[in-house]
Amino acid sequence: MNRTPMTQRGAQALRAELKRLKSEARPAIIKAIAEARSHGDLSENAEYHAAREQQSFIEGRIREIETKLANAEVIDPSTLPNTGKVVFGAVVELEDEEGNHLVYQVVGEDEADIGAGRISVTSPIARALVGKSEGDVVDVTAPGGVRSLEIVEVRFQ
16 A cells, blocks of 8 residues: 655644544544433434434544554655755745745645645645756646746755
């Protein structure tokens, strides 16, 4: 099975979510199911069916996170050699045609948060940037059209 790249921060966030689901959400839903059962006839008990559906969602998310963590290749970007090339974990400073300054870190899919400046390694921007060096100009095909971006700096932190 293929290993999925993930930063330390991403792995910690998934572990925290997994711990919360197992220690808080799972016991709460088990209690809700037991309470709904005590109300009698299960065939027409909306609370029971809603609780079972929520339990199914929680168990599915637990399995999903456990699988992701089992297949994760945790990478610490600060230990990578700074070759000036964009790779997974790199923080990339960009400038577009209008002179706007952009800063993104290339991270795993589960860690992506454009508002926080983290883009997925599978996003159109990251795919265009990976393998390029400082000073290169890349054309990114995005939903809003083609954008030209100049790589100003690549750093690892």
